[in-house]
Amino acid sequence: MVDVSQEQPKKLGTPAGKVLAWGLLGLLLASFLNSKILLEEAELKPLGTARTVSIALWTPIEKLAGSIGLTRPQELIDGLLETEKTDKPLGELLVENFESVASKESAIYSRGLNTEKLEPNANGLEQIAALDEADNLIEGPEVSPGPSSSNPLKLWILGDSMVQFFGETLVAYAESSEVIEAESEPVLSSGLVRPDFYDWPTRVTEIMLEEDPDVVVMMFGGNDGQSMFVPPAAWYKTFSNEWIEEYSRRVGEIMDLVSKGSNRLVMWVPQPPMKSEAFDDKMKRLNLIYEAEALKREQVYFVKIAALFSDENGEYSKYLTSDDGQTVDARLSDGVHLSTFGGQRLSRYLMHELGEIVDLSGGLATS
Amino acid sequence: MLFPTFAFLIFFVIVFVLNWMTRQKPFLWKIVILAASLVFYGWWNWRFVFLLGTSIIINWLSAKKIRDESEKLEKLLARRWMQTAVIANLSLLGVYKYYDFFVLEISNRLKQVGFDTGLPLLDLTLPIGISFFTFQAISYVIDVGREDIEPLPLLDFAVYLSFFPQLVAGPIVRASEMAPQMSARSDPRYLQSAAAYRLILGGLFKKVVISSYLADVIVDDVFANPSNYSSLDILVGVYAYAIQIYADFSGYTDIAIGVALLLGFRFPQNFDCPYRAKSLQDFWHRWHITLSAWLRDYLYIPLGGNRGTSRRLYINLMLTMILGGLWHGNKGTFLVWGLIHGLALIAERLISERFSESQIRTLLSPRILSLIRWMITFHVVCLAWIFFRAPSVGDGLSMLSGLFSFRIGVELVTSTLLLVIFGAIGMQFVTKGIREAFQAKTNKGSAPAQAFLFALGLVVIDSLGPDGVAPFIYFQF
Numbered sequence: 091m092v093d094v095s096q097e098q099p100k101k102l103g104t105p106a107g108k109v110l111a112w113g114l115l116g117l118l119l120a121s122f123l124n125s126k127i128l129l130e131e132a133e134l135k136p137l138g139t140a141r142t143v144s145i146a147l148w149t150p151i152e153k154l155a156g157s158i159g160l161t162r163p164q165e166l167i168d169g170l171l172e173t174e175k176t177d178k179p180l181g182e183l184l185v186e187n188f189e190s191v192a193s194k195e196s197a198i199y200s201r202g203l204n205t206e207k208l209e210p211n212a213n214g215l216e217q218i219a220a221l222d223e224a225d226n227l228i229e230g231p232e233v234s235p236g237p238s239s240s241n242p243l244k245l246w247i248l249g250d251s252m253v254q255f256f257g258e259t260l261v262a263y264a265e266s267s268e269v270i271e272a273e274s275e276p277v278l279s280s281g282l283v284r285p286d287f288y289d290w291p292t293r294v295t296e297i298m299l300e301e302d303p304d305v306v307v308m309m310f311g312g313n314d315g316q317s318m319f320v321p322p323a324a325w326y327k328t329f330s331n332e333w334i335e336e337y338s339r340r341v342g343e344i345m346d347l348v349s350k351g352s353n354r355l356v357m358w359v360p361q362p363p364m365k366s367e368a369f370d371d372k373m374k375r376l377n378l379i380y381e382a383e384a385l386k387r388e389q390v391y392f393v394k395i396a397a398l399f400s401d402e403n404g405e406y407s408k409y410l411t412s413d414d415g416q417t418v419d420a421r422l423s424d425g426v427h428l429s430t431f432g433g434q435r436l437s438r439y440l441m442h443e444l445g446e447i448v449d450l451s452g453g454l455a456t457s
Numbered sequence: 458m459l460f461p462t463f464a465f466l467i468f469f470v471i472v473f474v475l476n477w478m479t480r481q482k483p484f485l486w487k488i489v490i491l492a493a494s495l496v497f498y499g500w501w502n503w504r505f506v507f508l509l510g511t512s513i514i515i516n517w518l519s520a521k522k523i524r525d526e527s528e529k530l531e532k533l534l535a536r537r538w539m540q541t542a543v544i545a546n547l548s549l550l551g552v553y554k555y556y557d558f559f560v561l562e563i564s565n566r567l568k569q570v571g572f573d574t575g576l577p578l579l580d581l582t583l584p585i586g587i588s589f590f591t592f593q594a595i596s597y598v599i600d601v602g603r604e605d606i607e608p609l610p611l612l613d614f615a616v617y618l619s620f621f622p623q624l625v626a627g628p629i630v631r632a633s634e635m636a637p638q639m640s641a642r643s644d645p646r647y648l649q650s651a652a653a654y655r656l657i658l659g660g661l662f663k664k665v666v667i668s669s670y671l672a673d674v675i676v677d678d679v680f681a682n683p684s685n686y687s688s689l690d691i692l693v694g695v696y697a698y699a700i701q702i703y704a705d706f707s708g709y710t711d712i713a714i715g716v717a718l719l720l721g722f723r724f725p726q727n728f729d730c731p732y733r734a735k736s737l738q739d740f741w742h743r744w745h746i747t748l749s750a751w752l753r754d755y756l757y758i759p760l761g762g763n764r765g766t767s768r769r770l771y772i773n774l775m776l777t778m779i780l781g782g783l784w785h786g787n788k789g790t791f792l793v794w795g796l797i798h799g800l801a802l803i804a805e806r807l808i809s810e811r812f813s814e815s816q817i818r819t820l821l822s823p824r825i826l827s828l829i830r831w832m833i834t835f836h837v838v839c840l841a842w843i844f845f846r847a848p849s850v851g852d853g854l855s856m857l858s859g860l861f862s863f864r865i866g867v868e869l870v871t872s873t874l875l876l877v878i879f880g881a882i883g884m885q886f887v888t889k890g891i892r893e894a895f896q897a898k899t900n901k902g903s904a905p906a907q908a909f910l911f912a913l914g915l916v917v918i919d920s921l922g923p924d925g926v927a928p929f930i931y932f933q934f
Contacts, residue, residue: 103646103647103648103649103650104647104648104650104651104904104907105645105646105647105648106473106477106645106646106648107477107645108904109648109650109719109904110470110473110474110477111904112904112905112907112908113650113908113911114470115905115908116907116908116909116911116912117466117912117915119908119909119912120911120912120913120915120916123912123913123916124915124916124919124920127919127920144463163916164916164920167916167917167920168920171920171921254681257681258678258681258682258685259682261682261685262682262684262685265684265685365580408578408580409557409561409578409580415568416565416568417561417564417565417568417578418561419557419561423582423583424582425580425582429848430848430849430852
């Protein structure tokens with residue numbers, strides 16, 4: 091710690107102009123040395139002007155720095171720290187995944203949901219809005235022989251920062267049943283729109299291959315209300331028809347990666363009501379897409395949670411009434427994420443829903 | 458606008474140039490700095506600029522009124538104005554930070570006996586840094602009331618209260634420290650750039666590398682679900698949090714002090730190797746120094762301080778620590794944090810009253826005594842940190858229960874983690890002489906050498922740190 095308040099002012103120092111000139115040169119040097127990371131960071135920015143400008147700025151700098159060897163120190167440090175990312179071809183992994191899963195005899199916890207199927211739809215929104223009203227396509231879940239402490243159910247919880255606020259609570263509740271082994275893996279700022287930021291399909295594939303869970307709880311969307319880049323060069327504006335089609339495809343893909351060719355269950359958790367009206371509107375539209383895709387798949391259970399986090403008018407409410415009649419805050423001050431109570435409420439509900447599908451009494455019976 | 462971002466870099470380069478171009482023209486300089494500070498603050502949420510503006514105007518008018526009445530020898534009236542201003546500031550803080558909490562508590566208690574208060578809950582978004590600038594405003598009106606300082610002209614006061622380097626997370630700078638520097642017109646020929654670079658780089662390293670690393674590899678996991686981890690994991694997780702919060706908060710302060718130094722301002726020190734403290738009293742002379750000095754001058758001493766009976770002293774200590782805890786937020790966990798510190802400070806007093814230093818020294822050698830004192834102090838501080846970090850008191854108790862469950866196993870503890878934690882603690886024991894020698898050596902570096910080392914430091918920090926920057930922990934207060 092430098093105590094500048096105690097240092098006597100001396101007539102020593104550097105003129106401000108010199109500090110500025112050399113400081114800027116230093117920053118320029120740092121930009122060149124660091125250009126690879128800065129370009130990567132620019133590419134990870136949310137789509138929009140800031141990203142476009144950043145990429146336009148850092149691309150020539152990175153090229154120039156690379157051509158004169160100024161990116162070498164960075165690469166050397168990366169090498170020492172082993173932070174270089176390994177790029178796995180997704181297609182290869184997907185094929186491996188399906189083959190691997192199909193060949194396995196995983197524990198069966200089938201639940202017989204969604205016998206009705208929907209035809210693929212360009213945007214699905216109107217159709218699902220109608221379904222919401224009817225809400226009669228979901229059959230009651232079938233309870234199958236459940237896991238035991240010697241043959242526990244493997245539960246994974248995946249998603250964006252929303253998962254951070256209930257994932258570990260759900261893990262704790264699940265493991266207290268003594269028949270579930272649970273793991274939570276939230277990735278902040280991630281989603282399905284920006285695989286360049288975080289590649290969920292690849293990660294999900296890895297988890298399915300390496301861990302082979304029985305049930306996967308998924309929650310995405312908080313960061314997905316943004317324009318989408320679709321290789322090789324297409325940009326889709328948020329909630330345009332093309333965007334909805336592509337996003338629906340990605341949602342379907344991630345659901346299939348978990349469930350296709352296996353008996354795994356996906357519990358898809360939609361976004362709860364949000365404080366900001368504009369954000370809430372976006373999330374409601376995304377929820378319709380999730381529900382549409384879930385309805386197309388037998389092993390995907392769309393868990394309706396809006397009522398858990400709404401007031402008597404069905405609107406967002408930070409404060410809710412607990413089981414014992416107390417008023418409790420269910421959301422953080424950002425009006426988005428769940429509070430401890432909110433996380434507990436959601437986790438309890440998910441456990442209840444899981445218990446409706448899978449017989450979780452094995453732990454009690456054996457204990 | 459966060460310090461470790463490209464946006465802030467661009468902003469600061471512009472402000473730096475304008476600052477030194479206008480420094481010799483006080484009026485213009487104040488306009489420039491005020492505008493820059495409002496842009497900096499409005500970057501988060503422009504609506505809160507109006508809140509800051511309201512605070513500036515109310516406190517400036519109050520201070521003026523206090524001085525007017527004082528000059529008319531209307532001491533009682535001046536005192537009333539001062540009290541009104543303090544209440545207004547606390548009310549502002551209260552509405553944003555504590556209203557919902559108290560309404561919830563009262564409503565829930567009364568609901569249990571069948572009475573519905575019908576009081577509305579506001580669910581207001583907390584303006585960033587409100588606790589810091591409100592405390593600065595309170596110190597200003599009290600200092601004017603005590604006639605310790607002269608009231609500042611409106612523009613000067615606005616610059617003081619909104620000065621961007623310390624606006625959102627301190628240090629809590631007094632008007633008596635800032636005002637002379639505003640009128641001194643720093644000489645642009647003698648900038649302490651080496652010290653500034655050192656502080657900024659050190660702060661960035663603490664925040665971007667140390668704090669992020671510890672949060673990522675152990676703290677967040679252990680505090681989220683202690684029942685999943687062994688006692689050793691939990692213990693190391695608590696140590697890690699002690700280092701994380703120090704690295705995060707002192708990192709921010711270091712950057713703030715460095716940034717201010719580049720603009721020609723010297724801020725007070727806010728941390729002085731707190732984990733080398735050998736008593737709680739010592740700890741509070743080293744941790745968040747500007748807050749503890751504020752609590753001492755504007756709360757503890759007015760309450761009576763250590764004057765009066767021992768009982769009164771203990772009550773004053775406990776009240777100060779509890780209110781210090783609640784300053785951080787309206788959660789029960791902060792109350793428990795304050796209680797632990799209050800109780801420990803009282804226990805220290807009781808022990809020192811009962812046993813003299815020479816009595817204790819007859820039992821133990823000075824080195825062993827020193828070590829025991831350090832260990833007790835560090836672990837009491839860590840115990841309090843458990844509740845500071847835990848989402849609820851119940852979660853804090855779960856951490857303690859996990860800690861003393863003596864569950865065997867190691868899942869998160871690695872040799873690198875231990876090296877970081879104990880290395881960080883070890884750094885606190887580097888003597889002042891060594892630190893000063895290092896500072897003197899780096900101060901001698903030429904401008905190009907400083908800039909080169911600064912650039913190199915930035916590259917290393919960026920390589921070691923994670924993608925993106927998490928907000929500083931103290932922003933939420």
